[in-house]
Amino acid sequence: MITLEGLTKTYGATRAVDSLDLTVSPGRVTGFLGPNGAGKSTTMRMILGLDAPTDGVALVDGRPYADWPSPLTKIGALLDAKALHPRRTARNHLIAMAHSNGIPVSRVDAVLSIVGLDPVTRKRAGQFSLGMGQRLGIAGALLGDPEVLMFDEPVNGLDPDGVRWVRELMRSLAAEGRTVFVSSHLMSEMQLTADQLVVIGRGRLIADAPVAEVIAGSSRSTVAVRVPDLRQHAVLRERLTAEAERVDSVDERLIVTGLPVERVGDLAHELGVRLHELHTEHASLEEAYMELTADSVEYGVAS
Numbered sequence: 001m002i003t004l005e006g007l008t009k010t011y012g013a014t015r016a017v018d019s020l021d022l023t024v025s026p027g028r029v030t031g032f033l034g035p036n037g038a039g040k041s042t043t044m045r046m047i048l049g050l051d052a053p054t055d056g057v058a059l060v061d062g063r064p065y066a067d068w069p070s071p072l073t074k075i076g077a078l079l080d081a082k083a084l085h086p087r088r089t090a091r092n093h094l095i096a097m098a099h100s101n102g103i104p105v106s107r108v109d110a111v112l113s114i115v116g117l118d119p120v121t122r123k124r125a126g127q128f129s130l131g132m133g134q135r136l137g138i139a140g141a142l143l144g145d146p147e148v149l150m151f152d153e154p155v156n157g158l159d160p161d162g163v164r165w166v167r168e169l170m171r172s173l174a175a176e177g178r179t180v181f182v183s184s185h186l187m188s189e190m191q192l193t194a195d196q197l198v199v200i201g202r203g204r205l206i207a208d209a210p211v212a213e214v215i216a217g218s219s220r221s222t223v224a225v226r227v228p229d230l231r232q233h234a235v236l237r238e239r240l241t242a243e244a245e246r247v248d249s250v251d252e253r254l255i256v257t258g259l260p261v262e263r264v265g266d267l268a269h270e271l272g273v274r275l276h277e278l279h280t281e282h283a284s285l286e287e288a289y290m291e292l293t294a295d296s297v298e299y300g301v302a303s
């Protein structure tokens with residue numbers, strides 16, 4: 001479990017992270033989202049003790065990272081996949097990490113195999129593609145078989161196969177009961193990978209909720225209702241227009257914004273309108289996210 005209490009980091013006048021209170025729980029994948037400069041990497045760096053908070057605390061299973069005697073066996077992280085010694089081979093890079101944390105070398109070969117790097121273990125990290133570097137970084141995170149895993153943009157540079165592999169890995173790590181905290185800008189991928197979402201903007205918490213709840217909370221969700229009879233279509237349309245924010249006709253369908261599906265169904269029933277279809281069309285996570293963060297985008301393009 002990761003716990004943040006009033007976590008704050010300022011750089012001069014910039015409040016990179018601003019009084020964050022958060023619990024990241026085990027047994028699920030928690031996506032960490034926010035526009036560029038929102039404070040995601042700074043938060044992750046403070047969890048790993050790489051940056052000191054200006055105020056507040058970041059705890060891993062109840063203690064600051066630095067207080068764990070063998071931290072890699074408690075929390076594994078991929079922060080910057082390029083932070084590798086270019087002349088070291090993949091295997092030697094992991095052996096050096098294992099030695100400094102009292103982890104047996106047998107585990108190095110195990111994690112190289114998990115990430116699919118066994119054919120290139122003797123290649124120097126400097127010759128790695130971006131995707132191979134990501135896989136090596138993930139191998140490093142898994143090395144200590146930790147209960148808590150944290151990944152900053154793990155699918156950067158991966159091809160579609162690699163993206164799917166990361167998704168399945170995250171899901172299986174969470175299914176084993178581990179805490180998985182992962183940042184990403186790829187909303188479609190997060191919609192498939194995460195159970196819970198934490199959204200921040202300008203260092204502050206905007207949302208902390210299950211993925212389905214974040215999507216359902218978007219005002220961009222609509223209700224679609226199909227009325228085959230033309231006259232009834234017009235009658236229902238008129239009635240819905242009086243209550244809904246907006247009603248559009250698309251062939252036999254009415255697309256209703258700003259009314260719950262139950263209300264649309266009840267109104268149709270009251271008017272004796274025969275329906276062939278009635279369902280909510282949820283916004284995508286991307287649409288919900290854009291709406292949530294609209295006020296927090298630092299480098300937006302004027303539209």
Ligand SMILES: Nc1ncnc2c1ncn2[C@@H]1O[C@H](COP(=O)(O)OP(=O)(O)OP(=O)(O)O)[C@@H](O)[C@H]1O
Pocket residue numbers: 011014015016034035036037038039040041042043
């Ligand atoms: N070492 C530093 N010195 C000064 N300002 C910094 C430093 N590190 C981060 N910042 C500032 O803190 C804010 C948060 O940056 P951070 O990198 O944590 O955001 P992020 O959410 O990870 O962004 P991105 O999605 O672009 O990676 C930004 O305004 C950034 O410019």
